[in-house]
């Protein structure tokens with residue numbers, strides 16, 4: 001059997017590497033139009049940072065795992081074609097700012113149709129609006145000149161989280177396969193199920209109809225994001241009332257119906273998918289006339305925006321209502337720890353908010369390059385999710401400094417803002433940092449990872465998100 005995957009990104013690369021590792025009898029080729037990315041996959045400096053990924057790639061690459069830009073050859077030879085291209089939010093036209101932009105998906109479908117000389121199973125790996133399989137089916141059937149070629153479309157959404165992608169792929173809670181309830185649909189589901197059953201217990205491979213699989217992916221992300229917005233909403237109330245959000249989260253999380261995961265209050269959720277997928281869900285709801293349902297889910301995004309703004313206002317308000325010309329050290333720019341991914345990271349909005357008030361942000365992240373930070377700080381919203389956006393990097397931005405280390409970022413700073421929960425931030429010598437800072441020296445912990453009592457003993461004024469407010473932090477009007 002031969003598998004091809006169109007899209008060598010955060011999903012296509014790791015998922016195909018895992019299939020290749022676990023199925024040595026299957027040849028897996030990952031394809032992309034971005035040559036730089038393919039070259040990186042073929043080197044030991046992979047294009048994405050993901051713990052354990054290099055080892056998996058090295059074990060299978062050259063054996064049965066290949067990365068290539070030769071799309072026509074490998075699509076034509078494949079029995080199963082996964083499509084894992086980006087499905088960003090539309091930036092213009094009908095549905096701008098909400099609807100999924102399926103340009104890349106449609107491009108991939110046309111590429112499959114024009115290069116197919118034999119029947120194939122097409123697997124939707126990208127997250128797509130419900131009913132996309134129907135649209136893609138039309139593109140495929142109308143663009144393939146050989147009437148004997150049949151395409152069977154399956155929906156097989158991916159649930160991995162960045163930073164833990166390898167363990168998520170190795171031992172997923174479930175794999176979901178949606179397909180048509182026809183003889184050829186059932187045969188395709190069986191074929192894909194057999195691939196996963198090489199390492200995943202069969203009871204964890206769930207099957208359902210196409211539309212349920214497509215909608216389940218959007219729903220899973222909406223529910224996960226909703227938990228974060230819910231606890232973040234409560235974090236705001238905690239600060240006003242003297243309650244402690246971590247104690248509240250623990251108290252509710254011990255109820256087995258609620259569960260204790262995904263209840264960390266934060267400066268806001270980021271990442272390439274939560275916001276995009278909820279907006280997409282809202283758009284689908286609006287399109288079918290479910291205005292109230294769309295408004296309900298939209299609140300999850302709007303609460304997230306509120307949380308980021310609230311953090312910015314807290315920093316500025318605490319620093320005597322002005323951060324003009326004050327250096328603020330930013331610890332962490334990635335959207336979560338253990339990844340170098342900055343797509344929709346809350347750090348972008350927080351830094352932009354502080355800079356708007358005149359602050360000088362000195363940003364340090366162990367896995368994010370200065371080029372990426374400059375690019376993110378100068379790229380308009382939603383424009384980042386384009387395959388070639390990496391080409392428009394800016395090299396200088398007023399009020400943005402890059403710290404070569406955390407120590408470098410804090411020199412002369414008035415405040416530290418912790419925006420990503422990197423473990424190493426817990427172990428710094430904060431006493432030495434305090435000595436290097438302007439006084440009063442503030443710490444704004446947007447992830448609640450530091451030892452706040454210890455910081456207070458050193459002399460810092462500490463804001464811990466969702467925790468009783470230090471009297472020093474009351475706003476100045």
Ligand SMILES: NC(=O)C1=CN([C@@H]2O[C@H](COP(=O)(O)OP(=O)(O)OC[C@H]3O[C@@H](n4cnc5c(N)ncnc54)[C@H](O)[C@@H]3O)[C@@H](O)[C@H]2O)C=CC1
Nearest residue numbers: 007009010011032033034085086087104107108126127387
């Ligand atoms: N990043 C994540 O953790 C997760 C993402 N997803 C979904 O998976 C999909 C892909 O996401 P990522 O891997 O993060 O995106 P990505 O942007 O990292 O990768 C997509 C790749 O597709 C390539 N591409 C676009 N059109 C192409 C074409 N016609 N031919 C060949 N290559 C083409 C791009 O050059 C890019 O390298 C999205 O729909 C996303 O919502 C789902 C679960 C997790």
Ligand SMILES: O=C(O)[C@H]1O[C@H](OP(=O)(O)OP(=O)(O)OC[C@H]2O[C@@H](n3ccc(=O)[nH]c3=O)[C@H](O)[C@@H]2O)[C@H](O)[C@@H](O)[C@@H]1O
Nearest residue numbers: 158159160161162228262263264266269270271273335336
């Ligand atoms: O479709 C996707 O792209 C993926 O989106 C998320 O994965 P990911 O965005 O990689 O990472 P998460 O761990 O979900 O974190 C997302 C954001 O929420 C924040 N978060 C997470 C958990 C929490 O308790 N609090 C919180 O603020 C994180 O810091 C991060 O900014 C989902 O967890 C995956 O199941 C899904 O496949």
